[in-house]
Amino acid sequence: MPPTREHAELKLQPLPHAGRSLAEQVISEVRRAVHTGAMVPGRLYSVYQVAEQLNVSRSPVREAMLRLAEAGLVQVERNRGFRVVLPHPREIVEIFGVRLALELPAVRRAARGDAAGLGAALRATMEEMAAAVEAADEALFFQLDQALHDHVLVAAGNGRARAIVGGLRDTMRILGTSTDDRSRTLRQVHEEHEPIVAAVAAADAEGAVRAMRAHLTNTGLILARQAARAQGEPVDVDALWASIVDEPQPG
Secondary structure, eight states, X not given: OOOOTTSOOOOOOOOOOOSSOHHHHHHHHHHXXXXXXXXXXXXXXXXXXXXHHHTSOHHXXXXXXXXXXXXTSEEEETTTEEEEOOOOHHHHHHHHHHHHHHHHHHHHXXXXXXXXXXXXXXXXXXXXXXXXXXXTOHHHHHHHHHHHHHHHHHHHTOHHHHHHHHHHHHHHHHHOOTTTTOSSOXXXXXXXXXXXXXXXXXXXXXHHHHHHHHHHHHHHHHHHHHHHHHHTOOOOHHHHHHHHTSOOOOO
16 A cells, blocks of 8 residues: 555665665665664565656566565554564574574585585585685675585485575575675675585585584574674573474483
8 A cells, every 4th residue: 555644764876776676676675774773673564656666667666575474574454554563583583493404414415425526516606605705705705605515404405404494594595695684795605615525525524513503593593693793682592492493401
């Protein structure tokens, strides 16, 4: 519906209409607006407002809102508009709990297979990631990051696990990347992958599992703490992680 008095004021910049799909550009602009404070969590916004200010039709805006709603970043209110909803730290922890459950056995199986072939593919991707670091191309870097993890999942041979992890990574990409608050540089994220690649290339399955666990745990905790700070809630992220992700110790 067109904006009314109940809709919050909004000021966005028109999209360039080049490169990525319009829906992807709308998603990026909404994320940027949330991070800069141009869009305030809890306030009601109109699809008409967004479409007019971004200089696009309402169709890509509606598509973007549906995808953002699936990721948990907005709440759509029928015939009224949408509200930005910041992710709760628990959502982040649960996502990484699932990733750990799927990616640890995947990297173990992959390292026990064609370790030399997979190691070469991972090394090539690492070199491309290093080039993206030097170019400060964050978007390309995280595409390559996803490709590296995907190489492992493909090698493990479980298509369903690959699809689930891909969907979870898409959700995290929409919610925001791990460098949004500069907790880590791109170079540091790149370096976290090195032990994984080295262990796989050496056919060290358990070493690959340890390296993958360390990387995913670090990333998950950073993002969960970032979500807690954004919401201003006194959440004990470490305790939350222990209750959801960590395996219980035998009594």
